[in-house]
Amino acid sequence: MPELPEVECWGRRVAERAVAGRSVVSAWAKADERIVIDGVSPRKLTTALTGRRVDACHRRGKQMWWTLDRGPHPLWHFGMTGSFAHYREPTERPAFAKVELELDDGSFFAFADPRRFGRVKLRDDPPNQPPLSELGPDAYLDLPPWAWFIQQLARRRTPIKALLLNQSFLAGVGNWIADEVCYQAKIAPQRPAAELNDAEVRALRRTLKRVVGKACDWEADYTRFPRTWLFHRRWGKNTDALTARGEEIDFDVVGGRTTAWVPKVQR
């Protein structure tokens, strides 16, 4: 479930440890894959990467990009099921590998995706071109002050959950984080954003900071998330689902996504 913490921990940090400061000896990309779009053929991608040194690995929201010693620079998006892998032997290549790099220390780095929502793009100036330039502030690195939230929410009629999912508003929040934050902040997800009062907006902002911050501190290791988090109970749409405190969980569609929420707690 790649939302901001998963992309940060299983994506950017993994890539930084594996490839930052290293050079790409050879590159392979699966032919005829939609993973490589925007006019970037597998050939163009491998050409752009071969022989390059990776200077840094970045992330904003759920988008990642690498700065190479020479452009264009690759952008990576996990979609629903993408992942990175770093390994010593070609035999350890993950199933569904779409791109594989051989590095100058003899190791291998792969981008894999069992489905086809993951994407790799090439950009000359990533931060100043779409999709990065269209993103709102990063929910982890650049979480705006509560005054900004109050100002922004005041002119939005959309359900607060739908707004949290809007990447041009705030980058990185996905379905489970949106539900978790609404639950912990005690706000019903379908409430129009503009109807939240100042205290609720502040609670929302504070909760967002805590949930995203803790998830990243814990390396997006779900087993370390507190028992009381809705996260552990929200999967599977079980109509008998209860929170750790014994509260009934309802499932509705808000912002076009399945939404787990607790009517007894969220107003």
Added chain:
DNA sequence: CTCAGTGTTCAGTG
């Protein structure tokens, strides 16, 4: 066999 799903994009509506 059917169906829901972690995300994004795009056409269409008001």
Added chain:
DNA sequence: TCACTGAACACTGA
């Protein structure tokens, strides 16, 4: 022009 909604995308696993 803008805010917003809902379908489509592709595939796996329950």
